Amino acid sequence: MAENYDVIVLGSGPGGYVAAIRAAQLGLKTAIVERELLGGICLNWGCIPTKALLRSAEIFHYMQQAKDYGLVAKGIEADLEAVVKRSRGVAKQLNQGVTHLMKKNKIAVHMGTGTFKNATTLEVKGEKGSETISAKHIIVATGARARDLPFAPADGKRVWTYRHAMTPGEMPGKLLVIGSGAIGVEFASFYNDMGADVTMVEMLDRIVPVEDADVSAFLHKQLTKQGMTIKTGAALEELKVSDKGVSAKIKGKDGKVESAEYSHVIVAIGIQPNTENIGLEKLVEMDRGFIQIDPYGRTKSKGLWAIGDCVPGPWLAHKASHEGVTAAEAIAKELGNKDVHPHPLDRNNIPGCTYCHxxxxxxxxxxxxxxxxxxxxxxxxxxxxxxxxxxxxxxxxxxxxxxxxxxxxxxxxxxxxxxxxxxxxxxxxxxxxxxxxxxxxxxxxxxxxxxxxxxxxxxxxxxxxxxxx
The missing domain is CATH 3.30.390.30 (FAD/NAD-linked reductase, C-terminal dimerisation domain)
Structure with missing residues (x-):
């Protein structure tokens, strides 16, 4: 017999686990379904561990500039393996923290892959086999993944997504970064500070193109000053991968195509929502895979909600968490709680942060x-x-x-x-x-x-x- 809840959250990233906690705080019987690690991509493979990496690079940078502060530091070296180990330790600590929060708030955790049988019922397949769970309301918080280049998918060896770049098998000698959004510029900054020869390619006419033009121009100047090569208005025409490295053809804004060799490539050209093959196609409206919602997170199917990176952007952890709280409170209100007053998301008030240097x-x-x-x-x-x-x-x-x-x-x-x-x-x-x-x-x-x-x-x-x- 199916286990019944007031709320089930599919996905435990910063949107999902926060939504589950808020629902539980409001007295709702709550469950969360996670196929990999509690805390999702942000906590385990995104926001937090990347900031740990960048902190190490920042300290390394300051150590190299010790003379500017009246200090003497000799024999300074970067141990990439130790830097990565520290980053993974930070992620593990926070993963354990989310596990504690689930127990504290009496949230049932179902580890496995959830597939919709209808708008209020999920089949969960995991290590314990298959189980069916249902709820009055389900919140989809399945997140997104890195988008691949169609002609050179990530292999984890020479062509990396952000996930590979966080646990590199070796230090890149000459690194090509495709895309200059937050993820691209953060990893470009990290590896540049760690000593790699970095080239960053952006298709648009300026880097970090969602930012104010003055910010883009200033960052371009600073990163160039730090030794980075930046190509704007440029397009990747071809990428050939071998055991020894990567050969790239890049078309510049002047129309000329230049060829260059790199040891590794990081692809940071956007994200793909995790909304396919889970039974959502007939339950929600989608645009390029992103679930369409109202300002409170409702989809077109009664009782079915969506938040975070699987809905329209900006695709930021704090926006997902805010959406999670809003959806949980709107659900509680629908279930008769007169003491909650959910407010729709104001996208104009969402801050954006990029942790480059x-x-x-x-x-x-x-x-x-x-x-x-x-x-x-x-x-x-x-x-x-x-x-x-x-x-x-x-x-x-x-x-x-x-x-x-x-x-x-x-x-x-x-x-x-x-x-x-x-x-x-x-x-x-x-x-x-x-x-x-x-x-x-x-x-x-x-x-x-x-x-x-x-x-x-x-x-x-x-x-x-x-x-x-």
């Missing part, structure tokens, strides 16, 4: 997008070279840019590049959520000395009132 962080509209939307804007741009803490840290390269509606003073967007900006962006995100204007930000006291003072100065600068430039 230097870091990038942003929220809201770029200057160009704001103008396209018809706004008359006021823009402030404050460089880190005018910030005392940044200079003291030896990190004077960077800036904070703010975009305001000139008519109302509404904060439309904020864009940063430089040291620790991924920790600072939340200040602007809170401000946007509270629907702040320039007046509140100007009247906020920022602590000194901090890099965050550059945020204040950027706001002041948009209105001709910057103090330190």
């Amino acid at each position: 230097p870091q990038i962080a942003s929220v809201g509209m770029t200057e160009a997008k704001a103008k396209e939307a018809g706004y008359t804007v006021k823009v402030g741009n404050f460089p880190f070279i005018g910030n005392g803490k940044a200079i003291a840290l030896g990190e004077p390269e960077g800036f904070v840019k703010t975009v305001f509606d000139a008519k109302t003073g509404e904060l439309l967007g904020a864009h940063m590049i430089g040291a620790e900006v991924t920790e600072m962006i939340q200040g602007y995100t809170v401000g946007k959520t509270l629907e702040t204007t320039e007046a509140e930000l100007m009247n906020t006291i920022f602590p000194h000395p901090t890099i965050s003072e550059a945020m204040h100065e950027s706001v002041l600068g948009a209105y001709g009132r910057a103090l330190h430039i």
Whole structure:
């Protein structure tokens, strides 16, 4: 006989396990189905372990620059195997943490692959065989995987996805990175800092193309300064893989095709949602495999919901977690809980963070997008070279840019590049959520000395009132 629940969550990534916890907190009998590891891709193979790798590369970079800080460090070497081992240890610790949270919240865990028999019933095939479970509501949180090049699929030896790049069998000598989104630029930055000769190819006319144009230009300059080769407006025409390396033909923006040899290639050209072959085709509407939902996560089938990387983007862990909470609360409300008040997701208030060196962080509209939307804007741009803490840290390269509606003073967007900006962006995100204007930000006291003072100065600068430039 099928086990019955109020809520089943299919997938245990940062969207799925958070949705399950919130559902359980609201008193709903909850189960989670996971085919691989609790915590999903983000915790085990994505966000967290990559940040552990990047932290090691950052420290290695600083050690090599010891002289700039009045220090002497000799015989500095990178042990790639040890760096990877540390990263995997971090992932394992957090995986165990999610296991504890499932037990703490009395969430039933079914390990196996779930397939839909109908909108409220799953068949789960795992080590224990096959079982059928059902619920009043099911949340699909199956995530996504790296998209392959059609003419050169990843083999884990010479052609890597992010997953292979996190546990490399050897250090690349000459590395080609295809794509300059967050994943591509983070791994390019990591391997560049670790000593590889890195070339990054981007089809569009600038790297990190979703960011503000000023951020893209600044990052391009900084990565080039660090020794990276960057080709924009370029397309990969051919990739031939051998036991010894990879031969690539790259067509530049001038139309010329150049050939070059590389030891390894990282493919970072986007993601493919994990929505096929699980019985969803007749239950939901899809666009290129992504499940279409309303602002609360509902699909077209009653009782069936979807969140995270298997629905439209941005494809970010924190967006998935927020969607998970929203869907769980909307379900609880449908089941009669009058004390929950779910709010639809506001995509304009989702911050983005990229952990390359230097870091990038942003929220809201770029200057160009704001103008396209018809706004008359006021823009402030404050460089880190005018910030005392940044200079003291030896990190004077960077800036904070703010975009305001000139008519109302509404904060439309904020864009940063430089040291620790991924920790600072939340200040602007809170401000946007509270629907702040320039007046509140100007009247906020920022602590000194901090890099965050550059945020204040950027706001002041948009209105001709910057103090330190």
